[in-house]
Amino acid sequence: MMETKQQMDKLILKKAGHIWKEIGQHKKPEELQIEIEIYKKMLNLFQVGDYCYFVFSPPELRMEHINESVTELLGYTKEEFVFETFLKIIHPDDIQQYLNFEATITQFWQSLPPEKVFKYKTRYDFRIRCKDGTIKRLLQQVAVIQSDDDGAVLRTFVIFTDITDLKQSNKMVLSIMGLEGEPSYIDIQPVQALVPHKSILSKREIEIFRLLVDECQSADIAETLGISPHTVATHRKNIFKKTGTNSVLQLVKLGLEKGWI
Incomplete structure (x- = not known):
């Protein structure tokens, strides 16, 4: 053996x-x-x-x-x-x-x-x-x-x-x-043709999504992206609605399950 x-x-x-x-x-x-x-x-x-x-x-x-x-x-x-x-x-x-x-x-x-x-x-x-x-x-x-x-x-x-x-x-x-605007390929079946992933989130929502899972606060996100805290709050609400989540922790868990992060 x-x-x-x-x-x-x-x-x-x-x-x-x-x-x-x-x-x-x-x-x-x-x-x-x-x-x-x-x-x-x-x-x-x-x-x-x-x-x-x-x-x-x-x-x-x-x-x-x-x-x-x-x-x-x-x-x-x-x-x-x-x-x-x-x-x-x-x-x-x-x-x-x-x-x-x-x-x-x-x-x-x-x-x-x-x-x-x-x-x-x-x-x-x-x-x-x-x-x-x-x-x-x-x-x-x-x-x-x-x-x-x-x-x-x-x-x-x-x-x-x-x-x-x-x-x-x-x-x-x-x-x-x-990165830098290149397409992403999600949940790939190994060794087969790769098809670019069509995200359910907008480009700006993806940016905010990634900052949220990195534990950034809304004020920091607003400063980083050069937008208002109100705009960040609106995007957060849309992200949670589109992903069916209610918290950043749920968002992280979903991202890991789906291969988004």
Whole structure:
């Protein structure tokens, strides 16, 4: 039984390595200062509750700049939390879909012109086994922070957020979110043609929706968007009506279930 499990682990590692090396097209990234890029990307990534982050190099299958919060979130030290360990602790019922999602994301990135690689983030959720044996559901969000002139992805910025208490179903949802006006693709079926998502919210409502789930107050939203608090209140009312929710917490839960955030 142990030998069979080890063979399965090796198979999963080989399959995942093939997918991620396709992203980087077997090119090794050059060393670079990435701290500024990390903070820029964090502005576009949803965070609520406990989270950790790191940089991933697809060509080298290596995790870099691992945030110390990984220990608080998952129980593993930065030294223990390496690529091989990560694949082994994904829930066995989720690992195949995880790989399917990664293959779909790889296909999507490779279809983009080089200048658009940075204009998307990917998100999906899965279950993972912590060092103490408990199971958590993580929301994984990924944004590209380095590519070469041909658009090959050399480094990505990854955030894991604990959504165990926010999402009850075990359905894994993959979405690719457009930034800077690019289209979004919601609840994607893995490895198939992608159809742009037609949102039930207006462009302005989407902006306010994203600020609301980031726990911004109405006054802050008004200042950020350059509109009046009354206009923000009207948009909030419309957002709740269109989504069938009554509070920001319900909005966050719905967004996670539907793959909107």
